[in-house]
Amino acid sequence: MIPSAPRYLVDIDVSTTPQVFTDTLIIGSGVAGLRAALAAARHGSVLIVTKDTIRESNTEYAQGGVAAVLSKADSVDVHVGDTLSAGVGLCEEDVVRMVVTEGPERLREVLDWGGNFDRKDGEVLLTREGGHSRHRIAHAGGDATGHELQNVFIRKVKEADIRVWDYSFLVDLLTRDGECLGALVQAQAGERRIVWAGATLLASGGACQIYRESTNPAVSTGDGIAAALRAGAVCRDLEFVQFHPTVLYIAGAARKLISEAVRGEGGVLRNLAGERFMDRYDERAELAPRDIVSRAITSEMAARGESHVLLDMRGLGADRIASRFPGIADTCRSFGVDPATDAVPVRPSAHYFVGGVKVDRNGETTIRRLYGCGEVTASGVHGANRLGSNSLLEGLVFGARAGEHAGQRASGPPADAVRSFRGKGPRPAREHLDLLDMRNSLTSLVGRAAGILRAHEPLQSARQTLDRWAQYALVRRFDAPAGWELQNMMTISRLLIEAAWLREESRGAHARRDFPERDDARWRGHLNLKIRGEPTYTPLGSTEEVQIDRGPENA
Numbered sequence: 001m002i003p004s005a006p007r008y009l010v011d012i013d014v015s016t017t018p019q020v021f022t023d024t025l026i027i028g029s030g031v032a033g034l035r036a037a038l039a040a041a042r043h044g045s046v047l048i049v050t051k052d053t054i055r056e057s058n059t060e061y062a063q064g065g066v067a068a069v070l071s072k073a074d075s076v077d078v079h080v081g082d083t084l085s086a087g088v089g090l091c092e093e094d095v096v097r098m099v100v101t102e103g104p105e106r107l108r109e110v111l112d113w114g115g116n117f118d119r120k121d122g123e124v125l126l127t128r129e130g131g132h133s134r135h136r137i138a139h140a141g142g143d144a145t146g147h148e149l150q151n152v153f154i155r156k157v158k159e160a161d162i163r164v165w166d167y168s169f170l171v172d173l174l175t176r177d178g179e180c181l182g183a184l185v186q187a188q189a190g191e192r193r194i195v196w197a198g199a200t201l202l203a204s205g206g207a208c209q210i211y212r213e214s215t216n217p218a219v220s221t222g223d224g225i226a227a228a229l230r231a232g233a234v235c236r237d238l239e240f241v242q243f244h245p246t247v248l249y250i251a252g253a254a255r256k257l258i259s260e261a262v263r264g265e266g267g268v269l270r271n272l273a274g275e276r277f278m279d280r281y282d283e284r285a286e287l288a289p290r291d292i293v294s295r296a297i298t299s300e301m302a303a304r305g306e307s308h309v310l311l312d313m314r315g316l317g318a319d320r321i322a323s324r325f326p327g328i329a330d331t332c333r334s335f336g337v338d339p340a341t342d343a344v345p346v347r348p349s350a351h352y353f354v355g356g357v358k359v360d361r362n363g364e365t366t367i368r369r370l371y372g373c374g375e376v377t378a379s380g381v382h383g384a385n386r387l388g389s390n391s392l393l394e395g396l397v398f399g400a401r402a403g404e405h406a407g408q409r410a411s412g413p414p415a416d417a418v419r420s421f422r423g424k425g426p427r428p429a430r431e432h433l434d435l436l437d438m439r440n441s442l443t444s445l446v447g448r449a450a451g452i453l454r455a456h457e458p459l460q461s462a463r464q465t466l467d468r469w470a471q472y473a474l475v476r477r478f479d480a481p482a483g484w485e486l487q488n489m490m491t492i493s494r495l496l497i498e499a500a501w502l503r504e505e506s507r508g509a510h511a512r513r514d515f516p517e518r519d520d521a522r523w524r525g526h527l528n529l530k531i532r533g534e535p536t537y538t539p540l541g542s543t544e545e546v547q548i549d550r551g552p553e554n555a
């Protein structure tokens, strides 16, 4: 698919690089990585490598909460049904059922470990969000759920005496004969180390930074997905990127999202004329699933030539806003908007990376001894669109499962690899490459071609542009994370655009202007992508990889 992509980003030589050994190596310190570390540590030594502070992650910024069946008015079947409905026919039902069934136990564990979730009369408070037909979202600190999860897990990881290397960057996974032996890691000061690991587990999060407008922090550049692709792993569902419908749109303000829970609690959307419009697009109005709300906002803005819409939460009253959404209220006020008296300007932004490294129910990828959990993976739980608050749940459940399996399977690296392993990276280039300019061009291109509404022509043109860029940007050697992040983002963007170009239908988070209907006959299945080799198609529920039925335009 990307003939110019090198196997390794840099040269790797055991004779000149310090070596470290661990039973389980975990890349990333969000909910999935930290939960996995606790599970793997029951079986042997664990090393967590994370590219910023231990806290910095998507998890840290998660607001709304964790979806779990905790109330008597709810049931596993209803939660499964809501998830399947949001996933628009592409969820793997057995995986959904497993996550929904194990979720309450994983969340209770967090509460037992001191998780300070919001309660009333001792009972965990549950709210409702778009796409959920019951109150089942547990939250902490009003709208600081991810922060509280990180508090709990960072404390537990310290108590368990698990080694953590912060400011340390996964450059590449080391493989031989289809087996992962560990990774090359570069610390902030520039020194590199080879980490030999009995099992390596990717928990490095998603890649929404490939979009110019994104709610994700700077760490979300998809490094783990790209490293797995270079190592030969199969990725799937890359065409599905969820846009959060209501992201603060104020010049100079970070693209901070306004939680779905605001609409769950009664917030309404208005166009700039002050009219509510959601009921014209879907009978569930503001409580429709995210993709429907995002597309409705995009259509409303386009129809009226407006750059944003308004989220009106004035009906909740000042006290309720202050107690339920203190973080959101503070952010808005710091930019001169008081949600108690003003409607808040919002527009959709890239938010959740549905696709990723293909894993089975135990988090095993298609490469032996390489595992994955959380947003870096495509486990089959989200289908064509993630149901809000199901991703922290997935991180908890798959973190525990993948950590357990990786820890159990961990065994030492082959002695001859430790003596003689070598990997070949590209040569340094003489011409300077303006990384910032290249990154801005890339994120704009991806937004234009593979944003909320897609079509053949822009996708086709983006494929050609990316192939041209790859010929000079992927084949050069960089020596620091900024260059590697760009190469990782280019790799993922190319495959995402290929998948979006191939899938000639509209489903969930993938909407094609030229193919507005869902087409189950051709497309009820997953697109599998690799760096080397042609994309393939796997019908839902099957493990078989078959040739893609290319339409006349793509033949």
Ligand SMILES: Cc1cc2nc3c(=O)[nH]c(=O)nc-3n(C[C@H](O)[C@H](O)[C@H](O)COP(=O)(O)OP(=O)(O)OC[C@H]3O[C@@H](n4cnc5c(N)ncnc54)[C@H](O)[C@@H]3O)c2cc1C
Pocket (backbone or CB within 6 Å): 027, 028, 029, 030, 031, 032, 033, 049, 050, 051, 052, 054, 055, 056, 057, 058, 059, 060, 061, 062, 063, 064, 065, 066, 067, 145, 146, 168, 169, 170, 171, 203, 204, 205, 206, 215, 216, 217, 219, 220, 221, 222, 223, 224, 257, 351, 352, 373, 374, 375, 376, 388, 389, 390, 391, 392, 393, 395
């Ligand atoms: C603003 C916001 C609000 C959200 N709200 C909710 C919500 O209410 N409910 C919900 O369920 N979901 C929510 N989500 C989604 C959810 O937060 C994420 O899907 C989930 O936290 C992902 O967890 P993770 O552990 O897989 O990845 P992350 O939490 O993103 O962690 C990834 C880790 O990998 C590290 N890493 C990345 N690359 C490298 C590298 N090259 N080398 C070393 N380390 C690396 C990162 O530094 C980080 O530590 C929200 C997301 C955002 C951005």
